[in-house]
Amino acid sequence: MTTEIKAPTFPESVADGTIATWHKQPGEACSRDELIVDIETDKVVLEVVAPADGVLEEIVKGEGETVLSDELIGRFKEGAKASSAPAAKSDSKDDGAAAPAAAEDLKISPAARKMIEENGLEAGNISGTGKGGLITKEDVVAHMAQPKASDKAAAPAKASASQAPEKASLENLVVGERVEKRVPMTRLRARIAERLLDASQSTAMLTTFNEVNMKPVMELRSQYKELFEKTHNGTRLGFMGFFVKAACEALKRFPAVNASIDGNDIVYHGYQDIGVAVSTDKGLVVPVLRDADSLGLANVEDKIRDFGLRARDGKLGIDDIQGGTFTITNGGVFGSLLSTPILNPPQTAILGMHKIQERPMAVNGQVEILPMMYLALSYDHRLIDGKEAVQFLVTIKDLIEDPARILLEV
Structure with a gap:
């Protein structure tokens, strides 16, 4: 049975919230009351937990997106078992140099996937520090900031920073050993x-x-x-x-x-x-x-x-x-x-x-x-x-x- 995952009912003093972190990706198994996603408001961080044992079926609202009270943010399938390959897998389908087996095993958060696509990075070259090896947006930022990163990864990163400074996502401007990082202010x-x-x-x-x-x-x-x-x-x-x-x-x-x-x-x-x-x-x-x-x-x-x-x-x-x-x-x-x-x-x-x-x-x-x-x-x-x-x-x-x-x- 598929259950809708909705944002909590916010108090009158809280207009909306922002998806901070998805702790589970589509296809991953969840236990009842296990933390699935954090929603950040301008006052506190609210936690949404799994309604039962099952699998996270779909993410409707990705990290960084704004949600309203009781708005649909994902779907959950009760009683299902985890798939062998989570939905949040290879983002390097256009990169023939990446090893197919390794790419299929990658777990990437929605925000990190977006940054990888925008900057033309190789997902296989990024080390994931999240739960179960999940590649987070912080991992992508750290990868882009490395002075000695490969030309294949560093060049697109620099081009992206210079061509699209207005983007709301994290930006890194690298000039020699001088590193700058632009980080959106949290709601709190x-x-x-x-x-x-x-x-x-x-x-x-x-x-x-x-x-x-x-x-x-x-x-x-x-x-x-x-x-x-x-x-x-x-x-x-x-x-x-x-x-x-x-x-x-x-x-x-x-x-x-x-x-x-x-x-x-x-x-x-x-x-x-x-x-x-x-x-x-x-x-x-x-x-x-x-x-x-x-x-x-x-x-x-x-x-x-x-x-x-x-x-x-x-x-x-x-x-x-x-x-x-x-x-x-x-x-x-x-x-x-x-x-x-x-x-x-x-x-x-x-x-x-x-x-x-x-x-x-x-x-x-x-x-x-x-x-x-x-x-x-x-x-x-x-x-x-x-x-x-x-x-x-x-x-x-x-x-x-x-x-x-x-x-x-x-």
């Missing part, structure tokens, strides 16, 4: 760029700074680290939990920092949904801790760790990254000493954490070496006055320097 990266540009142009963004003595939190963490991990089933006690809890308390005291602007209206949120910026290979994403005020330190740390792992593996869902009333970003994990974080609209403020650096500080007339961290609060001056922003950041500082205040809410 394009969306990030769009939002950042919008934030800088449509908000009156200012940043205020302060510094916090991390010694009390570090001592508390050192004292209870092992007991905390043992009590909470392996969850490690980090610094982010303290900042999330401190932010929740500060947001209660300064509602404007937890608000958002909707046209000519101000929306005050009676809850604290804290977004935590997570860096991935595809770009920055901001999963949200819902009702963070009701979460304990262990819950916060556990959820943040889970977000990090799922973001790395591309497993975050649309619901994980939508909403949020306030954002925390930690550039310190990459060594940043000071920065000005950019707003995450429609939110009106974002807190930037940084690297902990030992510095000489004056304490009661004496010089002490203390582990200090710079804090930065970027805010929308259309809604938040400088006085409120400074007092909010000082509240964060006071709560972190005396963690008991977080528990006592004072």
Whole structure:
């Protein structure tokens, strides 16, 4: 029985998606719930799995093509067995020099096949690094970029780059040892760029700074680290939990920092949904801790760790990254000493954490070496006055320097 493979139903905030990678080719066997294709949207990567045991019969939408919600992208034959030679085989039928047996065994992705045809390359000379020896578009790009590639492959590649620079596919311009590569921006990266540009142009963004003595939190963490991990089933006690809890308390005291602007209206949120910026290979994403005020330190740390792992593996869902009333970003994990974080609209403020650096500080007339961290609060001056922003950041500082205040809410 043949079953239609359709794109998932996209949320209202997602207009369409792009076929990122076909993990199976026509004629290849699939097990039930095995990953078949990745569809990239401007927010997350969605996975489509096999509906049953069988064979991928046909690819309707190739890699790089745009698809709409519930649109047909392929066909699947349940209960069928894999063919001896997958449909995505020899692209070198016009090349009599290639060995027929080797060409029949080749597995080539649709995007790679298109590049091979456009550039007149020999598929047999390209090494496939994909699953089961699949030749991907990255393999073709790498083959074209090799300075010492055979004249038969390099000459067409150069001709293609010079004659068709307007093509949307990957391009490589090779001049001696100087290599350039043109890569289309991913939908996620394009969306990030769009939002950042919008934030800088449509908000009156200012940043205020302060510094916090991390010694009390570090001592508390050192004292209870092992007991905390043992009590909470392996969850490690980090610094982010303290900042999330401190932010929740500060947001209660300064509602404007937890608000958002909707046209000519101000929306005050009676809850604290804290977004935590997570860096991935595809770009920055901001999963949200819902009702963070009701979460304990262990819950916060556990959820943040889970977000990090799922973001790395591309497993975050649309619901994980939508909403949020306030954002925390930690550039310190990459060594940043000071920065000005950019707003995450429609939110009106974002807190930037940084690297902990030992510095000489004056304490009661004496010089002490203390582990200090710079804090930065970027805010929308259309809604938040400088006085409120400074007092909010000082509240964060006071709560972190005396963690008991977080528990006592004072």
